[in-house]
Amino acid sequence: MSLVVYVAAGVCTLTAALLLRRPRRNPLTVSTCAAIALGALVFVCSAPLTLAAVNDLTGIPNFGAPLTYSVLSAYSCSLLILLVNWRGGSRARVRRMVLRCVAAYSALIVAIVVLFVLADARTERLRDLDTYYANTPYVREMVVLYLLGHSAATLAMCGVCVRWSHEVTGLLRTGLRLIVLGVLLDVLGFQATKYTAITARWTGHDLDFLSTTVAPPMASLGALTFSVGFVLPRLLPALAAQRRGLRDHRRLGPLWSRVRPASTAPEPPDAWWQLPLERLQWREVSIHDALLSLAPYFDERVRERALGDALGAGRPAHEARIAAEAVMLADAARRAAAQEPPLAAPSRHRLHATEVPGTGGLVELATALARSPLAATDPDGTVSAPSPG
CATH class of the missing domain: 1.20.1070 (Rhopdopsin 7-helix transmembrane proteins)
Structure with a gap:
């Protein structure tokens, strides 16, 4: 008993x-x-x-x-x-x-x-x-x-x-x-x-x-x-919320791996007791910080060209916008990683991920970044993107 x-x-x-x-x-x-x-x-x-x-x-x-x-x-x-x-x-x-x-x-x-x-x-x-x-x-x-x-x-x-x-x-x-x-x-x-x-x-x-x-x-x-x-x-x-947090944390992986070198946010504590939502919050803050750092490298010509290609392929307007932003972001990350100087006239376009609250916009951007062939990673670790000229 x-x-x-x-x-x-x-x-x-x-x-x-x-x-x-x-x-x-x-x-x-x-x-x-x-x-x-x-x-x-x-x-x-x-x-x-x-x-x-x-x-x-x-x-x-x-x-x-x-x-x-x-x-x-x-x-x-x-x-x-x-x-x-x-x-x-x-x-x-x-x-x-x-x-x-x-x-x-x-x-x-x-x-x-x-x-x-x-x-x-x-x-x-x-x-x-x-x-x-x-x-x-x-x-x-x-x-x-x-x-x-x-x-x-x-x-x-x-x-x-x-x-x-x-x-x-x-x-x-x-x-x-x-x-x-x-x-x-x-x-x-x-x-x-x-x-x-x-x-x-x-x-x-x-x-x-x-x-x-x-x-x-x-x-x-x-x-x-x-x-x-x-x-x-x-x-x-x-x-259920923790499960969604774990899912979004994983889905943000491609985006985080691409922009991580540009982030100036402090590294999150790698503690075993951290719940998925806490880890997701750290990743979200770090990604937004990296996007802010990469903004001077955003090339409007790259975005417009990718947007035209996506629309020409019959993709919906919102999906085409996210795909074009992913290509522009990949190009900016490549330029920053190569230590190129910022653009004299960077794009003033505001990413959809920064306009909506929560992680939904970032997840969309990460998904587009992972799927877009124009934002694919070269064997040497750089990003392929169309040249601006």
Whole structure:
């Protein structure tokens, strides 16, 4: 069982780290990460190996139980805080609701600790403490309290998500439905089985397997589904943007290799942790800097001749313009690489790539540069372009 919960904790921790890796952090993101991280901590604390280690470290039999219940209560509180931030509202209202949640669950945690101190639980139980001590004064109340606190938070979360899922579409609706599914797995697979096993003990029956065998994996599955529901609508668009950034970064390769010697921008840090969008931003800035450096070498006669050839070949006006600009740029790069003097009257034509925001124009220019036979690279590394005269 320890392996199952440790894996669940690892996955939850990874999702929280992915959310925090995003550059924009707001209260909703922070509260989401806090909830997922506390969920991971619950799994770590509830593993039998962890419980045994905590008990040995403190020298108190079953000390890991109130620790786990307290962390679970903090996790339940984080779910309610997440709901408050998700609903939004004025800062004063959000702050007031958050403080109420913290106060209520802080009191619950204090009650759990006090009840454990008052209880007589000297026999160490790593897997079945809830049912083994189900009829023991104070332990009984402690177990019921932590379950009720967790139930209140998850049912509130489920209700809000069900109502909201009818009002939204797309990834957000999918995420909300996954959250509801995760909560239902927790309610039916973890909470209901715990309640049933404990009630069975109260009535003189033995259904301990529900608490020891069924509840832990169902809780893990519910938490993983719950986490995916939160992460999916927040990370999937970001992942798609990073994928587009990687694609554009590669497509700008031919343009960057051609103009790189003319760029005076500082070299980007070659760090493994840089995301594709960050690399793309560096390349975009460097290319624009190189285009500015090559502007004195832009020959209008080269551009006009290439434009006439492209239009004569039946190419659309926009495509012909980009192709002509690619030829002019290739010629300018050749002149600059050969250390020729700038033109006395360089072209005043403004490249399309500098007129549009983003990398779309640069990608078009790079594609035309790679495809144009007039801008092909000679074996000696220079660029073939028609002579201006």
